[in-house]
Amino acid sequence: MKYISTRGQSETRTFVQAVIEGLSRDGGLLIPERIPDLSDQLTTLKNLSYPKLALEIFKPYIEDEFSIETIERLVNQSYSVFTTPEVTPIRFTDSVAILELFHGPTLAFKDIALQFLGNLFEEILKKDKNPLNILGATSGDTGSAAIHGVRGKDGITIFMLHPKGKISPIQEKQMTTVLDDNVVNIAIEGTFDDAQRIVKDIFTDLDFKDQYHLGAVNSINWARVMAQIVYYFYAAFQFQKKYPNQPIVFSVPTGNFGDIYAGYLAKKMGLPIEKLILATNENDILFRVINSGIYKIGNVAETYSPSMDIQVSSNFERFLFDTFGKDGDLIQEKMDSLSQTSEFQLSQEQVQSVQKELLAVRIDNDQTLKTIKKYYDQGILMDPHTAVGVAAAESSSYKHVICLSTAHPAKFSEAVIKATGEDAEKPASLEGILEQESRCLTCSQDKDAVKKIIIEKLKSIK
Numbered sequence: 001m002k003y004i005s006t007r008g009q010s011e012t013r014t015f016v017q018a019v020i021e022g023l024s025r026d027g028g029l030l031i032p033e034r035i036p037d038l039s040d041q042l043t044t045l046k047n048l049s050y051p052k053l054a055l056e057i058f059k060p061y062i063e064d065e066f067s068i069e070t071i072e073r074l075v076n077q078s079y080s081v082f083t084t085p086e087v088t089p090i091r092f093t094d095s096v097a098i099l100e101l102f103h104g105p106t107l108a109f110k111d112i113a114l115q116f117l118g119n120l121f122e123e124i125l126k127k128d129k130n131p132l133n134i135l136g137a138t139s140g141d142t143g144s145a146a147i148h149g150v151r152g153k154d155g156i157t158i159f160m161l162h163p164k165g166k167i168s169p170i171q172e173k174q175m176t177t178v179l180d181d182n183v184v185n186i187a188i189e190g191t192f193d194d195a196q197r198i199v200k201d202i203f204t205d206l207d208f209k210d211q212y213h214l215g216a217v218n219s220i221n222w223a224r225v226m227a228q229i230v231y232y233f234y235a236a237f238q239f240q241k242k243y244p245n246q247p248i249v250f251s252v253p254t255g256n257f258g259d260i261y262a263g264y265l266a267k268k269m270g271l272p273i274e275k276l277i278l279a280t281n282e283n284d285i286l287f288r289v290i291n292s293g294i295y296k297i298g299n300v301a302e303t304y305s306p307s308m309d310i311q312v313s314s315n316f317e318r319f320l321f322d323t324f325g326k327d328g329d330l331i332q333e334k335m336d337s338l339s340q341t342s343e344f345q346l347s348q349e350q351v352q353s354v355q356k357e358l359l360a361v362r363i364d365n366d367q368t369l370k371t372i373k374k375y376y377d378q379g380i381l382m383d384p385h386t387a388v389g390v391a392a393a394e395s396s397s398y399k400h401v402i403c404l405s406t407a408h409p410a411k412f413s414e415a416v417i418k419a420t421g422e423d424a425e426k427p428a429s430l431e432g433i434l435e436q437e438s439r440c441l442t443c444s445q446d447k448d449a450v451k452k453i454i455i456e457k458l459k460s461i462k
């Protein structure tokens with residue numbers, strides 16, 4: 001399978017190139033040149049275990065670069081670390097179905113993609129003589145899942161920046177208590193935006209990037225999206241066994257549009273999904289563009305669901321490209337407008353084609369807490385991100401919506417206590433974590449100081 005850019009200007013890439021490079025050279029995102037159709041295999045696929053299903057879904061995207069045995073090994077390695085053999089179990093309530101995506105090492109859905117990506121990187125590096133040095137900034141979930149995905153792996157070092165004192169204590173400890181030699185945590189004296197700006201600045205210094213073999217693991221990475229397609233199939237099959245005649249609708253708490261885009265791909269691959277409900281919190285840029293056609297960058301509001309507190313939603317570009325007939329020039333035009341005026345506009349017709357796939361709902365802080373409480377009273381505790389998706393599903397006319405539960409409630413104690421008066425029970429991996437030994441460097445918000453840390457660390461490895 002070849003990979004093409006959403007801006008249509010670059011040459012095609014292989015899967016491995018797409019995974020290592022992340023972004024296309026023309027600034028666009030990489031996507032497969034065609035989406036494989038599995039619709040005539042659904043009856044076979046529906047009886048497979050999660051890892052076997054993952055293998056079948058990954059195959060068409062990567063089989064010309066990896067043997068089936070290798071893909072199978074990577075998949076088994078990635079999903080055996082989950083604490084349930086189903087990997088992503090589904091729980092049916094009287095109203096909605098809750099798809100639990102938080103049984104990985106850091107208790108959030110990003111583990112599903114980043115466990116696989118870590119193993120994939122390691123496999124790629126066996127053939128490539130160069131090391132890979134991952135640089136990223138995190139406001140919480142991505143950083144810890146990425147660190148757990150690559151800890152202890154040969155040839156890989158990870159440098160993860162977070163805003164000092166501005167992420168939850170548990171999230172911080174999930175990163176800094178990983179003491180493997182290839183993990184470097186850096187607390188930046190500033191905000192998340194400062195940390196992210198430093199990373200962007202370092203990546204635009206192409207000489208530095210090439211010299212130190214820097215790579216990224218952000219949510220635009222194609223392998224991450226691909227790994228997330230699997231649980232849509234897996235959940236839909238379980239759902240059909242319980243409700244054979246019910247249309248399949250998913251509700252997805254959305255930030256960067258990576259998770260829900262995987263749902264869209266599942267549909268394109270032949271899974272009969274009736275609708276995808278896109279749930280946003282008060283950071284509602286996607287809600288606005290889908291309902292009004294205007295994509296306009298505003299200020300970030302702090303909410304109870306911080307992993308969805310975003311300004312721009314990168315993966316949305318992939319969806320637009322596909323929905324608008326793979327017109328790279330059109331996407332380039334929209335993105336130029338975005339960088340010049342902080343907004344772009346969709347035509348009435350374009351809005352209609354987006355709405356055919358997505359129903360967008362905005363859920364505020366108050367509704368989030370009320371939803372946590374309502375389900376708590378029925379014996380079900382959910383985290384605030386999940387609650388945004390569940391509230392969105394309830395506000396729609398669809399019945400038995402499959403709601404993606406993207407984090408374990410114990411990760412977001414503040415909102416859970418506020419809603420219910422009680423903290424969630426801590427799973428084993430968080431037991432005593434606040435007291436464990438940790439390691440973290442502190443650095444001013446200065447890209448040269450961060451570069452110096454990278455240079456020194458890499459010198460010490462050689």
Ligand SMILES: *Cc1c(COP(=O)(O)O)cnc(C)c1O
Pocket residue numbers: 108109110141142219253254255256257258259260307308385406407
């Ligand atoms: C990252 C994240 C999201 C948002 O997912 P996107 O792929 O960015 O849309 C939702 N919930 C949690 C807990 C997350 O960590």
